[in-house]
Amino acid sequence: xxxxxxxxxxxxxxxxxxxVLPGTQAVVRADAPVKGKxxxxxxxxxxxxPAHGGFVGKGMLDGALAGAVFCSPPLDDAVxxxxxxxxxAGALFVxxxxxxDILLFDMAEEEAEERGxxxxxxxxxxxxxxxxxxxxxxxxxxxxTVFVHKIAGAAADKGLPLDEVFRVAQKVVSNxxxxxxxLTPCLVPGRDKPNFELGEGDMEIGIGIHGxxxxxxxxxxxxxxxxxEIMDRIVNDLPYVSGDEVxxxxxxxxxxxxxxxxxxxxxxxxxxxxxxxxxxxSMVGEYMTSLEMAGFSISLLKAxxxxxxxxxxxxxxxxWRQGC
Amino acid sequence: xxxxxxxxxxxxxxxxxxxVLPGTQAVVRADAPVKGKxxxxxxxxxxxxPAHGGFVGKGMLDGALAGAVFCSPPLDDAVxxxxxxxxxAGALFVxxxxxxDILLFDMAEEEAEERGxxxxxxxxxxxxxxxxxxxxxxxxxxxxTVFVHKIAGAAADKGLPLDEVFRVAQKVVSNxxxxxxxLTPCLVPGRDKPNFELGEGDMEIGIGIHGxxxxxxxxxxxxxxxxxEIMDRIVNDLPYVSGDEVxxxxxxxxxxxxxxxxxxxxxxxxxxxxxxxxxxxSMVGEYMTSLEMAGFSISLLKAxxxxxxxxxxxxxxxxWRQGC
Numbered sequence: 001x002x003x004x005x006x007x008x009x010x011x012x013x014x015x016x017x018x019x020v021l022p023g024t025q026a027v028v029r030a031d032a033p034v035k036g037k038x039x040x041x042x043x044x045x046x047x048x049x050p051a052h053g054g055f056v057g058k059g060m061l062d063g064a065l066a067g068a069v070f071c072s073p074p075l076d077d078a079v080x081x082x083x084x085x086x087x088x089a090g091a092l093f094v095x096x097x098x099x100x101d102i103l104l105f106d107m108a109e110e111e112a113e114e115r116g117x118x119x120x121x122x123x124x125x126x127x128x129x130x131x132x133x134x135x136x137x138x139x140x141x142x143x144x145t146v147f148v149h150k151i152a153g154a155a156a157d158k159g160l161p162l163d164e165v166f167r168v169a170q171k172v173v174s175n176x177x178x179x180x181x182x183l184t185p186c187l188v189p190g191r192d193k194p195n196f197e198l199g200e201g202d203m204e205i206g207i208g209i210h211g212x213x214x215x216x217x218x219x220x221x222x223x224x225x226x227x228x229e230i231m232d233r234i235v236n237d238l239p240y241v242s243g244d245e246v247x248x249x250x251x252x253x254x255x256x257x258x259x260x261x262x263x264x265x266x267x268x269x270x271x272x273x274x275x276x277x278x279x280x281x282s283m284v285g286e287y288m289t290s291l292e293m294a295g296f297s298i299s300l301l302k303a304x305x306x307x308x309x310x311x312x313x314x315x316x317x318x319x320w321r322q323g324c
Numbered sequence: 325x326x327x328x329x330x331x332x333x334x335x336x337x338x339x340x341x342x343x344v345l346p347g348t349q350a351v352v353r354a355d356a357p358v359k360g361k362x363x364x365x366x367x368x369x370x371x372x373x374p375a376h377g378g379f380v381g382k383g384m385l386d387g388a389l390a391g392a393v394f395c396s397p398p399l400d401d402a403v404x405x406x407x408x409x410x411x412x413a414g415a416l417f418v419x420x421x422x423x424x425d426i427l428l429f430d431m432a433e434e435e436a437e438e439r440g441x442x443x444x445x446x447x448x449x450x451x452x453x454x455x456x457x458x459x460x461x462x463x464x465x466x467x468x469t470v471f472v473h474k475i476a477g478a479a480a481d482k483g484l485p486l487d488e489v490f491r492v493a494q495k496v497v498s499n500x501x502x503x504x505x506x507l508t509p510c511l512v513p514g515r516d517k518p519n520f521e522l523g524e525g526d527m528e529i530g531i532g533i534h535g536x537x538x539x540x541x542x543x544x545x546x547x548x549x550x551x552x553e554i555m556d557r558i559v560n561d562l563p564y565v566s567g568d569e570v571x572x573x574x575x576x577x578x579x580x581x582x583x584x585x586x587x588x589x590x591x592x593x594x595x596x597x598x599x600x601x602x603x604x605x606s607m608v609g610e611y612m613t614s615l616e617m618a619g620f621s622i623s624l625l626k627a628x629x630x631x632x633x634x635x636x637x638x639x640x641x642x643x644w645r646q647g648c
Contacts, residue, residue: 005547006583009590013572013606049582223329248337255579257615258373259330266333282337284642286610291581292618318608321646 027053050319059315060153072100090118090162096141129206154310182295227267242276351377374643383639384477396424414442414486420465453530468500478634506619551591566600
């Protein structure tokens with residue numbers, strides 16, 4: 001119920017940037033298709049705003065499918081979006097690693113093939129809270145996905161061909177790791193209670209973006225300790241090492257005051273300085289939320305000259321606007 | 325305690341844009357002073373992030389004083405900031421209408437005079453929830469203040485002299501009205517309980533940005549009805565009339581999902597269309613918050629060619645970046 005109303009509000013707020021395709025929950029660039037440009041399509045459940053529709057526009061995504069809250073979007077919307085955004089240079093699907101989304105974009109790929117549209121798929125699985133075990137879907141895609149939207153979007157905007165846009169996206173995925181924590185769960189509309197509950201003074205480390213419980217529950221600790229625990233997991237995973245340059249995103253999950261996100265960023269800065277890792281770009285705010293969950297996630301992207309140039313290039317979307 | 329940590333995090337996140345003056349809680353442009361430009365100084369209690377430090381940078385503010393949470397900043401910080409940002413063309417103080425802030429900037433004006441810095445003061449009092457009665461401070465300054473930061477900031481950036489920057493700021497104030505509502509109060513750090521309490525399923529219409537109770541409490545109603553009630557107060561106050569062009573800001577108070585802000589924006593759009601009032605620019609997000617309060621405010625600015633040109637001009641601050 002809330003999703004169509006939200007999309008209608010988004011379209012009214014940003015009529016020059018985005019359109020919602022009639023009869024669907026697909027958000028596309030108002031000026032789609034852009035001839036000769038690789039089209040970027042993403043999507044997933046709603047409840048993560050500004051992701052994903054907020055990143056549709058010049059220099060980022062061409063289309064974003066909005067499912068019901070925390071549910072994968074329907075195939076019909078994917079096909080409608082694809083037909084609208086196809087500029088003749090193929091499409092990159094940016095997929096967060098969830099079973100439903102993987103299935104959706106597999107089917108969408110078949111539909112694209114029938115229409116003669118070349119497709120590459122990039123799967124984002126940046127959440128280090130989830131162990132990779134055989135027989136599971138593996139790591140979830142979380143806020144680091146926004147790095148892919150920005151940088152692969154810039155590569156496409158520059159006119160790079162599909163295989164090159166895919167290569168850049170793959171480099172971003174390889175260099176990105178994330179992890180989150182929560183102080184309160186989120187409540188999915190229509191459900192009676194949250195997916196997990198927290199006692200007064202407890203926090204949950206390693207939460208997902210759909211109200212999934214974390215990997216551990218413990219009493220709330222000072223920001224420095226929480227950040228240190230999360231950063232240990234992230235930094236040791238890639239690993240990020242002394243001399244690396246990184247883009248840091250401190251992402252609010254929905255209900256956390258910006259004041260607290262900056263406190264967290266300060267602790268991340270201290271942690272990285274001790275490791276000899278340099279912060280070259282910073283993002284502090286709400287990029288991929290989980291309705292009204294109180295908490296945050298930290299994402300690191302190991303940058304190089306190519307990635308930074310694309311990160312800095314102009315874009316104009318409802319939620320990210322720079323230099324144009 | 326949290327405020328110095330926050331400011332340290334902000335400075336680390338945006339070192340090219342802002343500096344925190346050592347020994348103070350004053351945020352200034354990293355490149356201050358800008359010679360020959362009117363300097364804009366604002367400030368107030370913390371807890372409203374991204375206001376005010378998030379709007380310091382090219383095209384907006386030169387300095388922003390951060391008090392303790394919901395407390396007016398000290399005079400020493402104002403003097404330090406003023407000395408740092410004075411570019412020889414005078415200063416405009418942008419003041420939200422609260423007793424403590426008014427007193428602070430009156431004293432700062434005296435200090436400026438002693439230093440030979442010409443000052444004009446603009447007081448923002450956009451909150452239509454508060455009746456104007458004799459013997460009171462009158463209406464509060466709330467989210468509409470951000471319109472003043474942007475537009476007067478652009479006027480100063482363009483090189484206009486102090487009296488002209490003041491005239492533009494005055495026009496913005498005259499044309500701006502705001503009102504808010506809340507579903508949950510905020511909790512000031514260090515206090516045991518919130519300033520007001522709401523029963524399950526209740527909402528508070530006309531809340532302030534410091535956890536002040538609203539003008540009326542009632543059961544939560546559908547978004548369309550809430551918006552209609554708030555918009556009636558706003559639109560009838562100026563009044564905004566058929567044929568007017570307006571900038572609309574739907575401002576989250578801290579814990580409200582962006583999804584809901586867009587639903588609200590959609591209802592604002594319907595309301596204004598029925599009145600024959602055109603939306604020419606839209607802002608949907610968190611601009612002036614109240615810690616983790618769940619709720620939103622709506623602000624309207626009646627625009628004209630001069631105001632729109634300044635609204636659209638480039639700026640580069642932590643929280644608002646366009647075209648540069």
